[in-house]
Amino acid sequence: MEFERVRDGSGGMVGCERGFGTVCSEDGSLRLGKCDGAVAALQRFGGDGAVSGSEDGLVRLWDVRKEVEVGSVDAHDGPVTDVRVCELEGLVYSSGDDGYVKVWDVRTGRCVREFHGHNDPCSQIALLGNDKVASAGVDGAVWVWSTATGERIAGCQVDYAWPVWCIKAFDAHHVISGAHDGVIRVLDVQSGQMSVLRGHAGTVWELEAVSDKAIASASADGTIRIWNVETMEEVRVLRGHSASVEALSYIGNGRLLSGSFDRSVRLWNVDTGEPTCQSMERHRGYVRCVAPYSDYVLSASNDATLRIWNKTGTLVATLETSHPIEAVVTLKGTIVSGESNGIIRCWRPPMS
Numbered sequence: 001m002e003f004e005r006v007r008d009g010s011g012g013m014v015g016c017e018r019g020f021g022t023v024c025s026e027d028g029s030l031r032l033g034k035c036d037g038a039v040a041a042l043q044r045f046g047g048d049g050a051v052s053g054s055e056d057g058l059v060r061l062w063d064v065r066k067e068v069e070v071g072s073v074d075a076h077d078g079p080v081t082d083v084r085v086c087e088l089e090g091l092v093y094s095s096g097d098d099g100y101v102k103v104w105d106v107r108t109g110r111c112v113r114e115f116h117g118h119n120d121p122c123s124q125i126a127l128l129g130n131d132k133v134a135s136a137g138v139d140g141a142v143w144v145w146s147t148a149t150g151e152r153i154a155g156c157q158v159d160y161a162w163p164v165w166c167i168k169a170f171d172a173h174h175v176i177s178g179a180h181d182g183v184i185r186v187l188d189v190q191s192g193q194m195s196v197l198r199g200h201a202g203t204v205w206e207l208e209a210v211s212d213k214a215i216a217s218a219s220a221d222g223t224i225r226i227w228n229v230e231t232m233e234e235v236r237v238l239r240g241h242s243a244s245v246e247a248l249s250y251i252g253n254g255r256l257l258s259g260s261f262d263r264s265v266r267l268w269n270v271d272t273g274e275p276t277c278q279s280m281e282r283h284r285g286y287v288r289c290v291a292p293y294s295d296y297v298l299s300a301s302n303d304a305t306l307r308i309w310n311k312t313g314t315l316v317a318t319l320e321t322s323h324p325i326e327a328v329v330t331l332k333g334t335i336v337s338g339e340s341n342g343i344i345r346c347w348r349p350p351m352s
Contacts, residue, residue, distance in 0.1 A: 039338025
């Protein structure tokens with residue numbers, strides 16, 4: 001299906017500038033399917049696939065090119081909170097409100113491994129190569145598991161006094177986590193050594209690698225901080241947002257995208273800590289997701305819109321949905337979005 005119309009920044013149905021065409025349906029999308037509850041997570045799977053996790057406890061696999069749902073598994077007793085993909089082995093990892101992390105074989109739909117140690121919902125997971133998975137929980141614990149044995153790796157545990165909301169595998173040996181108290185912890189899974197990074201005055205919501213030596217953290221205090229993972233020192237602070245920052249995406253060439261509760265999107269030079277363009281401020285609600293999209297950047301909001309910007313900060317297109325957008329993934333000129341009402345859509349604005 002080709003789209004024939006898109007919406008401009010004012011919400012009107014018009015042809016779009018700078019190489020974007022138009023879309024044929026009223027909301028400008030192809031509806032892939034419907035989950036029975038909010039979509040919590042989306043991940044790419046191969047060149048043409050996507051994996052979703054949703055509030056109904058199901059993990060679904062989609063063939064985006066063919067525009068069909070390939071299959072689903074009843075993954076968790078309660079909402080799915082995160083999904084991750086190991087394409088090399090054809091596996092999908094999921095976490096849930098039930099405190100479990102589970103591993104699914106895409107070919108058979110079977111659960112081939114499960115891990116349980118959290119007393120409360122598991123908030124996020126991270127893969128360390130092909131042999132370890134780390135999980136973060138609302139119970140304040142971070143665990144590292146062997147995917148071969150299903151056992152927790154001795155000495156690889158982080159205990160917070162507050163919920164842990166984000167976790168990132170910096171490389172195959174380091175797990176970085178951020179918590180409600182603003183503290184970031186870096187765990188070396190080989191030695192068991194843990195380092196503590198302090199600087200934020202509010203909850204750490206997101207972590208993103210910005211080089212082979214540095215990571216960015218986004219916080220409720222409105223700042224983004226860059227940390228050197230080798231020296232465990234704060235390198236610089238990115239200031240400009242006036243409210244909580246909850247979305248980060250590194251787009252290469254030293255550029256970092258951020259989205260905030262102040263309804264704005266910003267593009268930063270990581271090396272200088274300065275914005276590279278004007279603030280992008282057309283959303284009417286907080287910005288939930290940011291991502292690169294071809295030569296453009298993409299933002300998604302609880303105002304039920306996706307907005308596409310060029311890298312000078314100019315709005316190029318607005319794609320309107322029916323409900324707040326909770327998750328986004330991009331692949332091969334296609335945007336896949338998941339909404340709070342469970343609808344999963346794909347968009348294909350033609351490029352010049």
